[in-house]
Amino acid sequence: MEVKIRLNSVDDTQMLAEIISGYVFPGIIIGLTGDLGSGKTTFTKYLSKYIGVSDNLNSPTFTILKIYDGYYKLYHMDVYRLEDIGYDYELDEFIYGDGICVIEWYPYIKTMLPQEILSIDFRVIDEFTRDVTIKGEGPYEKIVKAISDRYCH
Ligand SMILES: Nc1ncnc2c1ncn2[C@@H]1O[C@H](COP(=O)(O)OP(=O)(O)O)[C@@H](O)[C@H]1O
Numbered sequence: 001m002e003v004k005i006r007l008n009s010v011d012d013t014q015m016l017a018e019i020i021s022g023y024v025f026p027g028i029i030i031g032l033t034g035d036l037g038s039g040k041t042t043f044t045k046y047l048s049k050y051i052g053v054s055d056n057l058n059s060p061t062f063t064i065l066k067i068y069d070g071y072y073k074l075y076h077m078d079v080y081r082l083e084d085i086g087y088d089y090e091l092d093e094f095i096y097g098d099g100i101c102v103i104e105w106y107p108y109i110k111t112m113l114p115q116e117i118l119s120i121d122f123r124v125i126d127e128f129t130r131d132v133t134i135k136g137e138g139p140y141e142k143i144v145k146a147i148s149d150r151y152c153h
């Protein structure tokens with residue numbers, strides 16, 4: 001299932017993160033795509049707050065993985081640097097762990113990921129506007145459905 005929504009401000013992105021935070025479960029994988037500056041880290045930052053992370057989340061670009069403590073463990077990855085490599089088996093225990101796994105640029109390690117994830121693509125429309133496409137099948141379909149119910153009347 002797929003839903004497309006328009007976010008007109010950073011507050012809208014925060015609200016999306018809040019909604020999704022209500023549906024996370026141990027082992028969830030959220031894959032993010034979108035150009036640099038489209039909002040992947042901003043979304044993750046808000047999601048982290050809503051799952052009880054008190055540390056300030058920032059971009060993991062130079063470390064690939066950062067781990068945060070909230071109501072769940074949060075594994076925040078940015079696998080942009082793995083573009084030419086395509087995998088990093090040290091990430092396996094986190095991808096298949098029981099925390100919440102958020103992966104910026106997830107297609108670069110697609111072969112390491114399970115078939116089903118929640119994917120969110122951010123497209124920049126203008127300074128504050130983002131068009132977002134959210135997709136999920138199997139256990140993720142109900143999340144997409146819930147988002148759809150909230151936004152599409
Ligand atoms: N609606 C919006 N959603 C998310 N970020 C936005 C939005 N409007 C403006 N921004 C700004 O765009 C930038 C997004 O940066 P960031 O989240 O680091 O992007 P990415 O991780 O995709 O490279 C931030 O400076 C943020 O304040």
Ligand SMILES: [Mg+2]
Pocket residue numbers: 040041042059078104
């Ligand atoms: Mg980022």
